[in-house]
Amino acid sequence: MIAFDVRTAFLILGLLYVLLPTITWVVLAGRRTLQVGLWCGGGLLLGCAAILVGLRDSIPEWITIVLASTMIRVSLLIRIQSLRLELDKPWPWRWLALAEIATLLIFLSLQYGLHNFVLRAQFNSAVMTGLLLHLALLAWRIGRDEQSSSAKWIARIYGLVVVALLFRLYSLFGETGNTNFLQEGLSAQLLTLSLVLSAIVGHFGYVGLALDRALRRELLAVAERARDEESRRLGSQIAQLDRQRSLGELSASLGHELNQPLTAILTNAQVAKRGLQAGRFDAGQLGEFLDKIIHNTQRASQIIERIRGFIRPSVTRQEQVNLQLVVAEVAELVAAEAHKRQVTLSLPAQPEPVLVMGDLIQLSQIILNVVRNALEALTAMPRREICITCHGEDGRARLRICDSGPGLTPEALTQAGKPFFTTKPNGLGMGVSISKAIAAQHGGTLTLANAREGGGAIAELNLPTLQREEPL
Protein backbone atom coordinates (compact mmCIF):
# COMPACT_ATOMS: atom_id res chain seq x y z
CA MET A 1 0.00 0.00 0.00
CA ILE A 2 1.44 3.32 -1.06
CA ALA A 3 1.46 5.71 1.83
CA PHE A 4 -0.17 9.10 1.21
CA ASP A 5 -1.03 12.05 3.35
CA VAL A 6 -4.46 11.35 4.84
CA ARG A 7 -5.09 15.04 5.56
CA THR A 8 -4.63 16.03 1.89
CA ALA A 9 -6.66 13.04 0.81
CA PHE A 10 -9.48 14.13 3.15
CA LEU A 11 -9.47 17.63 1.74
CA ILE A 12 -9.67 16.18 -1.78
CA LEU A 13 -12.41 13.84 -0.57
CA GLY A 14 -14.28 16.84 0.84
CA LEU A 15 -13.97 18.72 -2.44
CA LEU A 16 -15.19 15.65 -4.37
CA TYR A 17 -18.18 15.31 -2.03
CA VAL A 18 -19.03 18.97 -2.53
CA LEU A 19 -18.53 18.93 -6.30
CA LEU A 20 -20.10 15.61 -7.29
CA PRO A 21 -23.47 16.06 -5.51
CA THR A 22 -23.69 19.50 -7.13
CA ILE A 23 -22.98 18.01 -10.56
CA THR A 24 -25.49 15.23 -9.88
CA TRP A 25 -28.08 17.85 -8.93
CA VAL A 26 -27.44 19.78 -12.15
CA VAL A 27 -27.43 16.66 -14.37
CA LEU A 28 -30.77 15.50 -12.98
CA ALA A 29 -32.45 18.83 -13.69
CA GLY A 30 -36.03 18.16 -14.70
CA ARG A 31 -36.03 14.74 -13.09
CA ARG A 32 -35.44 15.88 -9.50
CA THR A 33 -37.48 14.29 -6.78
CA LEU A 34 -37.29 14.57 -2.98
CA GLN A 35 -35.03 11.51 -3.00
CA VAL A 36 -32.58 13.16 -5.43
CA GLY A 37 -32.50 16.27 -3.25
CA LEU A 38 -31.81 14.23 -0.12
CA TRP A 39 -29.07 12.20 -1.79
CA CYS A 40 -27.28 15.30 -3.10
CA GLY A 41 -27.85 17.27 0.13
CA GLY A 42 -26.50 14.37 2.19
CA GLY A 43 -23.42 14.20 -0.06
CA LEU A 44 -22.83 17.93 0.25
CA LEU A 45 -22.99 17.72 4.06
CA LEU A 46 -20.54 14.80 4.01
CA GLY A 47 -18.20 16.85 1.82
CA CYS A 48 -18.25 19.79 4.27
CA ALA A 49 -17.59 17.38 7.16
CA ALA A 50 -14.65 15.81 5.31
CA ILE A 51 -13.11 19.25 4.78
CA LEU A 52 -13.51 20.01 8.52
CA VAL A 53 -11.79 16.70 9.38
CA GLY A 54 -8.99 17.56 6.96
CA LEU A 55 -8.52 20.90 8.75
CA ARG A 56 -7.92 19.19 12.13
CA ASP A 57 -5.19 20.92 14.16
CA SER A 58 -5.86 24.20 12.32
CA ILE A 59 -9.32 24.79 13.77
CA PRO A 60 -10.75 24.15 17.24
CA GLU A 61 -10.90 20.49 18.16
CA TRP A 62 -14.64 20.37 18.95
CA ILE A 63 -15.39 21.40 15.40
CA THR A 64 -13.32 18.67 13.80
CA ILE A 65 -14.38 15.96 16.23
CA VAL A 66 -17.87 16.69 17.50
CA LEU A 67 -19.33 18.77 14.69
CA ALA A 68 -17.74 16.86 11.80
CA SER A 69 -18.74 13.41 13.13
CA THR A 70 -22.28 14.66 13.76
CA MET A 71 -22.42 16.02 10.22
CA ILE A 72 -21.22 12.69 8.83
CA ARG A 73 -23.84 10.73 10.78
CA VAL A 74 -26.58 13.12 9.73
CA SER A 75 -25.46 12.96 6.08
CA LEU A 76 -25.56 9.18 6.20
CA LEU A 77 -29.01 9.23 7.81
CA ILE A 78 -30.24 11.59 5.07
CA ARG A 79 -28.91 9.27 2.36
CA ILE A 80 -30.48 6.27 4.09
CA GLN A 81 -33.78 8.13 4.13
CA SER A 82 -33.36 8.95 0.43
CA LEU A 83 -33.02 5.25 -0.44
CA ARG A 84 -35.81 4.27 1.96
CA LEU A 85 -38.06 6.76 0.16
CA GLU A 86 -37.13 5.09 -3.14
CA LEU A 87 -38.28 1.82 -1.58
CA ASP A 88 -41.42 3.49 -0.23
CA LYS A 89 -40.41 2.64 3.34
CA PRO A 90 -39.23 5.91 4.87
CA TRP A 91 -38.45 6.14 8.56
CA PRO A 92 -40.34 8.85 10.48
CA TRP A 93 -38.11 11.97 10.56
CA ARG A 94 -38.79 12.31 14.30
CA TRP A 95 -37.18 8.92 15.03
CA LEU A 96 -34.16 9.85 12.97
CA ALA A 97 -33.72 13.07 14.93
CA LEU A 98 -34.12 11.27 18.27
CA ALA A 99 -31.60 8.57 17.28
CA GLU A 100 -29.07 11.19 16.25
CA ILE A 101 -29.53 13.19 19.49
CA ALA A 102 -29.07 10.00 21.55
CA THR A 103 -25.92 9.11 19.64
CA LEU A 104 -24.57 12.64 20.08
CA LEU A 105 -25.20 12.53 23.82
CA ILE A 106 -23.30 9.25 24.17
CA PHE A 107 -20.54 10.69 21.99
CA LEU A 108 -20.28 13.84 24.12
CA SER A 109 -20.26 11.95 27.41
CA LEU A 110 -17.47 9.66 26.15
CA GLN A 111 -15.46 12.63 24.89
CA TYR A 112 -15.97 15.15 27.67
CA GLY A 113 -17.35 13.08 30.55
CA LEU A 114 -15.17 9.98 30.59
CA HIS A 115 -12.36 11.45 28.49
CA ASN A 116 -12.12 7.99 27.00
CA PHE A 117 -11.05 8.86 23.47
CA VAL A 118 -10.44 5.27 22.37
CA LEU A 119 -13.93 4.23 23.38
CA ARG A 120 -15.32 7.35 21.72
CA ALA A 121 -13.48 6.51 18.46
CA GLN A 122 -14.63 2.88 18.68
CA PHE A 123 -18.21 3.94 19.31
CA ASN A 124 -18.14 6.42 16.46
CA SER A 125 -16.67 3.93 14.01
CA ALA A 126 -19.20 1.29 15.05
CA VAL A 127 -22.15 3.68 14.49
CA MET A 128 -20.78 4.69 11.07
CA THR A 129 -20.23 1.05 10.15
CA GLY A 130 -23.84 0.30 11.01
CA LEU A 131 -25.17 3.24 9.00
CA LEU A 132 -23.01 2.48 5.95
CA LEU A 133 -23.90 -1.21 6.09
CA HIS A 134 -27.57 -0.29 6.12
CA LEU A 135 -27.01 2.11 3.21
CA ALA A 136 -25.21 -0.62 1.25
CA LEU A 137 -27.99 -3.13 1.94
CA LEU A 138 -30.70 -0.65 0.87
CA ALA A 139 -28.84 0.06 -2.36
CA TRP A 140 -28.48 -3.68 -2.94
CA ARG A 141 -32.19 -4.21 -2.41
CA ILE A 142 -33.04 -1.51 -4.94
CA GLY A 143 -30.51 -3.02 -7.36
CA ARG A 144 -32.11 -6.46 -6.94
CA ASP A 145 -35.74 -5.25 -7.07
CA GLU A 146 -35.25 -3.01 -10.08
CA GLN A 147 -32.52 -4.98 -11.85
CA SER A 148 -30.41 -1.84 -11.63
CA SER A 149 -26.66 -2.39 -11.93
CA SER A 150 -26.12 1.26 -10.92
CA ALA A 151 -27.71 0.63 -7.53
CA LYS A 152 -25.69 -2.57 -7.13
CA TRP A 153 -22.49 -0.61 -7.75
CA ILE A 154 -23.52 1.90 -5.06
CA ALA A 155 -24.07 -1.06 -2.72
CA ARG A 156 -20.65 -2.57 -3.57
CA ILE A 157 -18.78 0.69 -2.99
CA TYR A 158 -20.46 1.32 0.36
CA GLY A 159 -19.73 -2.30 1.21
CA LEU A 160 -16.07 -1.53 0.56
CA VAL A 161 -16.25 1.47 2.91
CA VAL A 162 -17.81 -0.82 5.54
CA VAL A 163 -14.90 -3.27 5.17
CA ALA A 164 -12.40 -0.41 5.55
CA LEU A 165 -14.26 0.85 8.62
CA LEU A 166 -14.22 -2.62 10.18
CA PHE A 167 -10.48 -2.73 9.63
CA ARG A 168 -10.17 0.68 11.29
CA LEU A 169 -12.33 -0.58 14.17
CA TYR A 170 -10.10 -3.64 14.49
CA SER A 171 -6.97 -1.48 14.65
CA LEU A 172 -8.60 0.74 17.29
CA PHE A 173 -8.96 -2.32 19.51
CA GLY A 174 -5.29 -3.21 19.01
CA GLU A 175 -2.29 -1.69 20.72
CA THR A 176 -1.44 0.43 17.70
CA GLY A 177 -4.78 2.21 17.69
CA ASN A 178 -4.52 5.94 17.48
CA THR A 179 -7.59 7.98 18.11
CA ASN A 180 -6.28 10.79 15.99
CA PHE A 181 -7.55 9.67 12.66
CA LEU A 182 -5.13 11.77 10.64
CA GLN A 183 -2.09 10.23 12.33
CA GLU A 184 -3.37 6.71 11.92
CA GLY A 185 -1.51 4.60 9.39
CA LEU A 186 -2.83 1.93 7.04
CA SER A 187 -6.42 1.71 8.29
CA ALA A 188 -7.02 5.45 7.82
CA GLN A 189 -5.45 5.35 4.37
CA LEU A 190 -7.64 2.43 3.33
CA LEU A 191 -10.71 4.14 4.70
CA THR A 192 -9.91 7.40 2.94
CA LEU A 193 -9.29 5.58 -0.34
CA SER A 194 -12.58 3.71 -0.09
CA LEU A 195 -14.36 6.98 0.71
CA VAL A 196 -12.88 8.67 -2.36
CA LEU A 197 -14.05 5.75 -4.47
CA SER A 198 -17.48 5.95 -2.84
CA ALA A 199 -17.69 9.62 -3.78
CA ILE A 200 -17.04 8.85 -7.44
CA VAL A 201 -18.95 5.58 -7.84
CA GLY A 202 -21.73 6.67 -5.47
CA HIS A 203 -22.61 9.72 -7.52
CA PHE A 204 -22.19 8.31 -11.01
CA GLY A 205 -24.13 5.28 -9.87
CA TYR A 206 -26.82 7.51 -8.44
CA VAL A 207 -27.19 9.45 -11.69
CA GLY A 208 -27.63 6.12 -13.48
CA LEU A 209 -30.17 4.96 -10.92
CA ALA A 210 -32.14 8.21 -11.02
CA LEU A 211 -32.20 8.19 -14.83
CA ASP A 212 -33.34 4.54 -14.80
CA ARG A 213 -36.14 5.42 -12.45
CA ALA A 214 -37.14 8.53 -14.38
CA LEU A 215 -37.24 6.46 -17.57
CA ARG A 216 -39.35 3.81 -15.87
CA ARG A 217 -41.73 6.49 -14.57
CA GLU A 218 -42.08 7.91 -18.07
CA LEU A 219 -42.68 4.43 -19.51
CA LEU A 220 -45.32 3.79 -16.85
CA ALA A 221 -46.97 7.11 -17.66
CA VAL A 222 -47.00 6.23 -21.37
CA ALA A 223 -48.45 2.79 -20.58
CA GLU A 224 -51.08 4.44 -18.39
CA ARG A 225 -52.02 6.82 -21.17
CA ALA A 226 -52.19 3.94 -23.63
CA ARG A 227 -54.50 2.06 -21.23
CA ASP A 228 -56.73 5.12 -20.87
CA GLU A 229 -56.84 5.48 -24.63
CA GLU A 230 -57.65 1.78 -24.99
CA SER A 231 -60.44 1.89 -22.43
CA ARG A 232 -61.91 4.98 -24.07
CA ARG A 233 -61.79 3.22 -27.44
CA LEU A 234 -63.33 0.08 -25.94
CA GLY A 235 -65.94 2.23 -24.22
CA SER A 236 -67.02 3.76 -27.50
CA GLN A 237 -67.02 0.32 -29.14
CA ILE A 238 -69.22 -1.06 -26.37
CA ALA A 239 -71.53 1.93 -26.73
CA GLN A 240 -71.73 1.27 -30.45
CA LEU A 241 -72.42 -2.43 -29.90
CA ASP A 242 -75.18 -1.43 -27.49
CA ARG A 243 -76.68 0.83 -30.16
CA GLN A 244 -76.52 -1.99 -32.69
CA ARG A 245 -78.14 -4.35 -30.21
CA SER A 246 -80.88 -1.81 -29.52
CA LEU A 247 -81.51 -1.49 -33.22
CA GLY A 248 -81.29 -5.25 -33.64
CA GLU A 249 -84.09 -5.62 -31.14
CA LEU A 250 -86.05 -2.84 -32.79
CA SER A 251 -85.30 -4.19 -36.26
CA ALA A 252 -88.54 -6.13 -36.49
CA SER A 253 -90.61 -3.02 -35.92
CA LEU A 254 -88.26 -0.90 -38.03
CA GLY A 255 -88.67 -3.43 -40.83
CA HIS A 256 -92.40 -3.08 -40.37
CA GLU A 257 -92.07 0.68 -40.50
CA LEU A 258 -89.99 0.52 -43.66
CA ASN A 259 -92.47 -1.83 -45.35
CA GLN A 260 -95.28 0.70 -45.03
CA PRO A 261 -93.90 3.29 -47.48
CA LEU A 262 -92.65 0.47 -49.72
CA THR A 263 -96.20 -0.93 -49.87
CA ALA A 264 -97.58 2.48 -50.71
CA ILE A 265 -94.94 2.91 -53.43
CA LEU A 266 -95.57 -0.49 -54.99
CA THR A 267 -99.36 -0.18 -54.91
CA ASN A 268 -99.34 3.34 -56.34
CA ALA A 269 -96.90 2.32 -59.08
CA GLN A 270 -98.96 -0.74 -60.02
CA VAL A 271 -102.23 1.16 -60.06
CA ALA A 272 -100.61 3.89 -62.19
CA LYS A 273 -99.23 1.30 -64.59
CA ARG A 274 -102.58 -0.47 -64.97
CA GLY A 275 -104.39 2.80 -65.44
CA LEU A 276 -101.81 3.94 -67.98
CA GLN A 277 -102.08 0.68 -69.95
CA ALA A 278 -105.84 1.01 -69.99
CA GLY A 279 -105.63 4.66 -70.98
CA ARG A 280 -107.68 5.67 -67.98
CA PHE A 281 -105.45 8.31 -66.43
CA ASP A 282 -104.67 11.75 -67.72
CA ALA A 283 -101.39 13.55 -67.08
CA GLY A 284 -102.71 15.25 -63.95
CA GLN A 285 -103.79 11.98 -62.34
CA LEU A 286 -100.51 10.31 -63.24
CA GLY A 287 -98.71 13.27 -61.67
CA GLU A 288 -100.60 12.61 -58.43
CA PHE A 289 -99.50 8.98 -58.41
CA LEU A 290 -95.90 10.05 -59.04
CA ASP A 291 -96.13 12.59 -56.19
CA LYS A 292 -97.32 9.85 -53.86
CA ILE A 293 -94.50 7.58 -54.97
CA ILE A 294 -91.96 10.36 -54.41
CA HIS A 295 -93.41 11.19 -50.99
CA ASN A 296 -93.29 7.56 -49.85
CA THR A 297 -89.78 7.07 -51.21
CA GLN A 298 -88.65 10.00 -49.08
CA ARG A 299 -90.43 8.48 -46.10
CA ALA A 300 -88.55 5.22 -46.60
CA SER A 301 -85.25 6.97 -47.05
CA GLN A 302 -85.74 8.96 -43.83
CA ILE A 303 -86.25 5.73 -41.91
CA ILE A 304 -83.06 4.28 -43.39
CA GLU A 305 -81.13 7.48 -42.65
CA ARG A 306 -82.30 7.38 -39.04
CA ILE A 307 -81.07 3.82 -38.61
CA ARG A 308 -77.82 4.51 -40.41
CA GLY A 309 -77.20 7.66 -38.36
CA PHE A 310 -77.74 5.73 -35.18
CA ILE A 311 -75.21 2.98 -35.90
CA ARG A 312 -72.43 4.98 -37.52
CA PRO A 313 -69.17 4.14 -35.76
CA SER A 314 -68.99 7.41 -33.98
CA VAL A 315 -66.03 9.43 -33.01
CA THR A 316 -67.39 11.37 -30.06
CA ARG A 317 -68.47 14.78 -31.32
CA GLN A 318 -68.94 17.98 -29.44
CA GLU A 319 -71.66 20.00 -31.00
CA GLN A 320 -74.65 22.08 -30.05
CA VAL A 321 -77.58 19.71 -29.61
CA ASN A 322 -81.24 20.59 -29.07
CA LEU A 323 -82.45 17.90 -26.67
CA GLN A 324 -86.01 18.32 -27.90
CA LEU A 325 -84.97 17.34 -31.41
CA VAL A 326 -83.13 14.34 -29.99
CA VAL A 327 -86.32 13.30 -28.19
CA ALA A 328 -88.32 13.72 -31.40
CA GLU A 329 -85.80 11.61 -33.35
CA VAL A 330 -85.89 8.83 -30.79
CA ALA A 331 -89.69 8.97 -30.69
CA GLU A 332 -89.69 8.40 -34.48
CA LEU A 333 -87.27 5.51 -34.06
CA VAL A 334 -89.46 3.73 -31.50
CA ALA A 335 -92.82 4.79 -32.96
CA ALA A 336 -93.35 1.48 -34.74
CA GLU A 337 -92.40 -0.53 -31.67
CA ALA A 338 -94.66 1.58 -29.44
CA HIS A 339 -97.47 1.14 -31.95
CA LYS A 340 -96.97 -2.62 -31.97
CA ARG A 341 -97.09 -2.70 -28.18
CA GLN A 342 -100.05 -0.28 -28.16
CA VAL A 343 -98.17 2.21 -26.04
CA THR A 344 -99.04 5.89 -26.21
CA LEU A 345 -95.94 8.05 -26.45
CA SER A 346 -96.60 11.65 -25.52
CA LEU A 347 -94.17 14.52 -25.99
CA PRO A 348 -95.75 17.72 -24.67
CA ALA A 349 -94.61 20.54 -26.95
CA GLN A 350 -92.15 23.04 -25.51
CA PRO A 351 -91.65 26.41 -27.14
CA GLU A 352 -88.04 26.93 -26.04
CA PRO A 353 -85.26 24.72 -27.45
CA VAL A 354 -83.14 23.05 -24.76
CA LEU A 355 -79.54 23.32 -25.93
CA VAL A 356 -76.70 21.20 -24.57
CA MET A 357 -73.16 20.52 -25.75
CA GLY A 358 -72.43 16.94 -26.68
CA ASP A 359 -72.73 14.03 -29.05
CA LEU A 360 -76.14 13.77 -30.71
CA ILE A 361 -75.97 10.03 -31.21
CA GLN A 362 -74.75 9.22 -27.71
CA LEU A 363 -77.46 11.38 -26.19
CA SER A 364 -80.12 9.70 -28.31
CA GLN A 365 -78.68 6.37 -27.18
CA ILE A 366 -79.47 7.26 -23.55
CA ILE A 367 -83.05 8.23 -24.41
CA LEU A 368 -83.54 5.17 -26.61
CA ASN A 369 -82.27 2.84 -23.87
CA VAL A 370 -84.61 4.34 -21.29
CA VAL A 371 -87.63 4.42 -23.61
CA ARG A 372 -87.06 0.81 -24.68
CA ASN A 373 -86.90 -0.26 -21.04
CA ALA A 374 -90.14 1.63 -20.41
CA LEU A 375 -91.80 -0.05 -23.41
CA GLU A 376 -90.87 -3.46 -22.05
CA ALA A 377 -92.01 -2.58 -18.54
CA LEU A 378 -95.46 -1.72 -19.90
CA THR A 379 -96.06 -5.11 -21.54
CA ALA A 380 -98.59 -6.46 -19.03
CA MET A 381 -100.06 -3.13 -17.94
CA PRO A 382 -103.68 -2.13 -18.64
CA ARG A 383 -102.68 1.53 -19.13
CA ARG A 384 -99.65 1.94 -21.37
CA GLU A 385 -98.24 5.45 -21.53
CA ILE A 386 -94.83 7.02 -21.77
CA CYS A 387 -94.43 10.76 -21.32
CA ILE A 388 -91.21 12.56 -22.20
CA THR A 389 -90.74 16.13 -20.99
CA CYS A 390 -87.71 18.30 -21.45
CA HIS A 391 -86.99 21.74 -20.12
CA GLY A 392 -84.09 23.91 -19.07
CA GLU A 393 -83.82 25.77 -15.78
CA ASP A 394 -80.95 27.28 -13.77
CA GLY A 395 -78.35 26.21 -16.30
CA ARG A 396 -79.44 22.55 -16.23
CA ALA A 397 -81.39 20.64 -18.85
CA ARG A 398 -83.82 18.18 -17.29
CA LEU A 399 -85.21 15.46 -19.48
CA ARG A 400 -87.74 13.20 -17.76
CA ILE A 401 -89.13 9.97 -19.10
CA CYS A 402 -92.09 8.75 -17.06
CA ASP A 403 -94.04 5.56 -17.68
CA SER A 404 -97.24 4.05 -16.32
CA GLY A 405 -95.51 0.73 -15.62
CA PRO A 406 -95.08 -1.09 -12.32
CA GLY A 407 -91.98 0.95 -11.37
CA LEU A 408 -88.60 -0.42 -10.30
CA THR A 409 -88.18 -3.01 -7.56
CA PRO A 410 -86.11 -1.89 -4.54
CA GLU A 411 -83.31 -4.15 -5.79
CA ALA A 412 -83.43 -2.64 -9.27
CA LEU A 413 -83.39 0.86 -7.78
CA THR A 414 -80.07 0.22 -6.06
CA GLN A 415 -78.52 -2.07 -8.66
CA ALA A 416 -79.59 -0.45 -11.94
CA GLY A 417 -76.59 0.99 -13.70
CA LYS A 418 -74.16 -1.62 -12.43
CA PRO A 419 -72.74 -3.48 -15.40
CA PHE A 420 -74.49 -6.81 -16.06
CA PHE A 421 -77.38 -6.13 -13.69
CA THR A 422 -80.58 -6.90 -15.53
CA THR A 423 -84.18 -7.75 -14.74
CA LYS A 424 -84.88 -9.05 -18.22
CA PRO A 425 -84.61 -12.76 -19.04
CA ASN A 426 -82.43 -12.13 -22.10
CA GLY A 427 -80.99 -8.74 -21.13
CA LEU A 428 -77.28 -8.02 -21.11
CA GLY A 429 -77.44 -5.50 -18.29
CA MET A 430 -75.39 -2.96 -20.21
CA GLY A 431 -77.97 -0.40 -21.35
CA VAL A 432 -78.38 1.65 -18.17
CA SER A 433 -74.72 1.30 -17.29
CA ILE A 434 -73.67 2.63 -20.70
CA SER A 435 -76.29 5.38 -20.51
CA LYS A 436 -75.01 6.51 -17.11
CA ALA A 437 -71.44 6.52 -18.43
CA ILE A 438 -72.47 8.66 -21.41
CA ALA A 439 -74.34 11.06 -19.11
CA ALA A 440 -71.24 11.36 -16.91
CA GLN A 441 -69.07 12.04 -19.97
CA HIS A 442 -71.42 14.92 -20.76
CA GLY A 443 -71.01 16.34 -17.27
CA GLY A 444 -74.44 15.14 -16.23
CA THR A 445 -76.32 12.35 -14.48
CA LEU A 446 -78.96 9.78 -15.25
CA THR A 447 -81.08 8.87 -12.24
CA LEU A 448 -83.83 6.29 -11.91
CA ALA A 449 -86.65 6.61 -9.42
CA ASN A 450 -90.27 5.67 -8.88
CA ALA A 451 -93.21 8.04 -9.03
CA ARG A 452 -94.61 8.63 -5.58
CA GLU A 453 -98.11 7.46 -6.39
CA GLY A 454 -99.35 5.15 -9.06
CA GLY A 455 -96.13 3.26 -9.45
CA GLY A 456 -94.40 4.11 -12.71
CA ALA A 457 -90.69 4.64 -13.15
CA ILE A 458 -89.13 8.05 -13.74
CA ALA A 459 -85.77 8.40 -15.44
CA GLU A 460 -84.22 11.83 -15.31
CA LEU A 461 -81.32 12.93 -17.47
CA ASN A 462 -79.72 16.06 -16.06
CA LEU A 463 -77.18 17.89 -18.21
CA PRO A 464 -75.54 21.31 -18.14
CA THR A 465 -77.25 23.57 -20.67
CA LEU A 466 -75.46 25.61 -23.25
CA GLN A 467 -75.98 29.31 -22.65
CA ARG A 468 -77.72 30.60 -25.72
CA GLU A 469 -76.23 33.66 -27.28
CA GLU A 470 -78.84 36.36 -27.46
CA PRO A 471 -79.24 37.70 -30.98
CA LEU A 472 -78.09 41.31 -31.17
Added chain:
Amino acid sequence: MNQTPPILTPTAASAAAKPPGVVAIVDDDPQIAGALGMWLELQGLGATCHLSAESLLDLLRLQDGQLTIQFGGAHPEVVLGAVLDLNLPGKSGVELARMLRALTPDLPITLITALGVEQRGGYGKLPSGVQCLKKPFDLDALELALFPLAAPYSVLP
Protein backbone atom coordinates in the same frame (compact mmCIF):
# COMPACT_ATOMS: atom_id res chain seq x y z
CA MET B 1 -114.75 7.92 -60.11
CA ASN B 2 -118.29 6.69 -60.22
CA GLN B 3 -119.01 9.13 -63.05
CA THR B 4 -116.31 7.81 -65.41
CA PRO B 5 -117.60 4.93 -67.50
CA PRO B 6 -115.85 1.77 -66.46
CA ILE B 7 -113.49 0.38 -69.05
CA LEU B 8 -113.74 -2.99 -67.39
CA THR B 9 -116.80 -5.07 -67.80
CA PRO B 10 -118.22 -5.77 -64.39
CA THR B 11 -119.25 -9.40 -64.25
CA ALA B 12 -121.25 -9.46 -61.07
CA ALA B 13 -123.20 -6.26 -61.66
CA SER B 14 -123.85 -6.84 -65.40
CA ALA B 15 -123.14 -3.74 -67.45
CA ALA B 16 -124.47 -1.19 -65.01
CA ALA B 17 -122.38 1.95 -64.69
CA LYS B 18 -122.76 1.93 -60.95
CA PRO B 19 -120.24 -0.23 -59.13
CA PRO B 20 -121.76 -3.39 -57.74
CA GLY B 21 -120.62 -2.50 -54.24
CA VAL B 22 -117.65 -1.49 -52.19
CA VAL B 23 -114.61 -3.21 -50.77
CA ALA B 24 -113.76 -2.17 -47.24
CA ILE B 25 -110.15 -1.22 -46.58
CA VAL B 26 -108.81 -0.82 -43.06
CA ASP B 27 -105.21 0.28 -42.64
CA ASP B 28 -103.90 2.81 -40.16
CA ASP B 29 -101.40 4.07 -42.73
CA PRO B 30 -103.46 6.55 -44.81
CA GLN B 31 -100.95 6.32 -47.68
CA ILE B 32 -101.61 2.60 -48.07
CA ALA B 33 -105.35 2.86 -47.53
CA GLY B 34 -105.47 5.63 -50.15
CA ALA B 35 -103.43 3.67 -52.71
CA LEU B 36 -105.64 0.59 -52.27
CA GLY B 37 -108.71 2.80 -52.71
CA MET B 38 -107.32 4.02 -56.04
CA TRP B 39 -106.75 0.44 -57.11
CA LEU B 40 -110.35 -0.56 -56.37
CA GLU B 41 -111.75 2.47 -58.14
CA LEU B 42 -109.60 1.70 -61.18
CA GLN B 43 -111.04 -1.81 -61.17
CA GLY B 44 -114.52 -0.36 -61.22
CA LEU B 45 -115.34 -1.04 -57.59
CA GLY B 46 -116.11 1.40 -54.85
CA ALA B 47 -113.82 1.59 -51.88
CA THR B 48 -114.43 2.58 -48.32
CA CYS B 49 -111.21 3.37 -46.48
CA HIS B 50 -110.88 3.32 -42.70
CA LEU B 51 -107.95 3.87 -40.33
CA SER B 52 -109.34 1.60 -37.59
CA ALA B 53 -111.63 -1.40 -37.15
CA GLU B 54 -113.97 0.63 -34.96
CA SER B 55 -114.55 3.28 -37.62
CA LEU B 56 -115.65 0.59 -40.11
CA LEU B 57 -117.82 -1.30 -37.61
CA ASP B 58 -119.73 1.91 -36.79
CA LEU B 59 -121.02 2.13 -40.38
CA LEU B 60 -121.76 -1.55 -41.06
CA ARG B 61 -125.30 -2.95 -41.17
CA LEU B 62 -126.55 -6.46 -41.79
CA GLN B 63 -129.46 -6.41 -44.29
CA ASP B 64 -131.08 -9.66 -45.49
CA GLY B 65 -127.87 -11.61 -44.77
CA GLN B 66 -125.87 -9.03 -46.76
CA LEU B 67 -123.34 -6.75 -45.21
CA THR B 68 -123.94 -3.13 -46.20
CA ILE B 69 -122.36 0.16 -45.37
CA GLN B 70 -124.13 3.48 -45.27
CA PHE B 71 -122.55 6.92 -45.51
CA GLY B 72 -124.79 9.66 -44.20
CA GLY B 73 -128.10 9.70 -46.00
CA ALA B 74 -126.88 7.91 -49.13
CA HIS B 75 -128.11 4.50 -50.24
CA PRO B 76 -126.48 1.65 -48.43
CA GLU B 77 -123.75 -0.05 -50.47
CA VAL B 78 -123.14 -3.79 -50.47
CA VAL B 79 -119.81 -4.79 -48.99
CA LEU B 80 -118.14 -7.14 -51.47
CA GLY B 81 -114.96 -7.84 -49.57
CA ALA B 82 -112.51 -6.54 -47.02
CA VAL B 83 -108.76 -5.86 -47.03
CA LEU B 84 -107.61 -5.49 -43.45
CA ASP B 85 -104.29 -4.56 -41.94
CA LEU B 86 -103.27 -7.01 -39.19
CA ASN B 87 -101.80 -4.55 -36.70
CA LEU B 88 -104.32 -1.81 -35.98
CA PRO B 89 -104.78 0.54 -33.07
CA GLY B 90 -107.60 -0.92 -30.94
CA LYS B 91 -109.15 -4.07 -32.41
CA SER B 92 -106.67 -6.04 -34.51
CA GLY B 93 -107.28 -7.08 -38.10
CA VAL B 94 -107.74 -10.71 -37.03
CA GLU B 95 -110.44 -9.78 -34.50
CA LEU B 96 -112.21 -7.70 -37.13
CA ALA B 97 -111.96 -10.54 -39.68
CA ARG B 98 -113.52 -12.95 -37.15
CA MET B 99 -116.40 -10.53 -36.50
CA LEU B 100 -117.04 -10.03 -40.23
CA ARG B 101 -116.82 -13.76 -40.85
CA ALA B 102 -119.37 -14.36 -38.08
CA LEU B 103 -121.74 -11.88 -39.73
CA THR B 104 -121.35 -13.13 -43.33
CA PRO B 105 -119.66 -16.53 -43.68
CA ASP B 106 -118.79 -16.08 -47.36
CA LEU B 107 -117.42 -12.50 -47.38
CA PRO B 108 -114.00 -12.43 -49.13
CA ILE B 109 -111.47 -11.17 -46.60
CA THR B 110 -107.71 -10.74 -46.96
CA LEU B 111 -105.32 -9.57 -44.28
CA ILE B 112 -102.19 -7.59 -45.07
CA THR B 113 -99.27 -6.93 -42.76
CA ALA B 114 -95.72 -5.69 -42.70
CA LEU B 115 -94.94 -8.12 -39.87
CA GLY B 116 -92.92 -11.25 -40.60
CA VAL B 117 -94.54 -14.65 -40.10
CA GLU B 118 -92.71 -15.12 -36.76
CA GLN B 119 -94.16 -11.88 -35.39
CA ARG B 120 -97.79 -12.71 -36.09
CA GLY B 121 -98.12 -15.23 -33.25
CA GLY B 122 -99.77 -12.85 -30.81
CA TYR B 123 -102.74 -12.19 -33.08
CA GLY B 124 -104.30 -15.63 -32.89
CA LYS B 125 -105.54 -17.99 -35.58
CA LEU B 126 -106.86 -16.60 -38.86
CA PRO B 127 -110.51 -17.42 -39.75
CA SER B 128 -110.85 -20.14 -42.38
CA GLY B 129 -110.32 -19.01 -45.96
CA VAL B 130 -108.52 -15.85 -44.94
CA GLN B 131 -104.98 -15.35 -46.21
CA CYS B 132 -102.45 -12.95 -44.80
CA LEU B 133 -100.23 -11.21 -47.35
CA LYS B 134 -96.86 -9.75 -46.47
CA LYS B 135 -96.34 -6.10 -47.33
CA PRO B 136 -95.23 -4.99 -49.83
CA PHE B 137 -97.43 -7.24 -51.96
CA ASP B 138 -98.17 -7.49 -55.65
CA LEU B 139 -101.66 -6.32 -56.66
CA ASP B 140 -102.16 -9.51 -58.68
CA ALA B 141 -101.47 -11.52 -55.55
CA LEU B 142 -103.94 -9.42 -53.56
CA GLU B 143 -106.62 -9.90 -56.22
CA LEU B 144 -106.05 -13.64 -56.24
CA ALA B 145 -106.19 -13.84 -52.46
CA LEU B 146 -109.33 -11.72 -52.14
CA PHE B 147 -111.33 -13.10 -55.06
CA PRO B 148 -109.78 -16.50 -55.87
CA LEU B 149 -112.74 -17.87 -57.84
CA ALA B 150 -114.96 -15.23 -59.31
CA ALA B 151 -113.89 -11.67 -59.21
CA PRO B 152 -116.78 -9.18 -59.09
CA TYR B 153 -115.06 -7.45 -62.01
CA SER B 154 -112.87 -8.58 -64.88
CA VAL B 155 -109.17 -8.17 -64.66
CA LEU B 156 -107.20 -6.14 -67.17
CA PRO B 157 -106.37 -7.83 -70.45
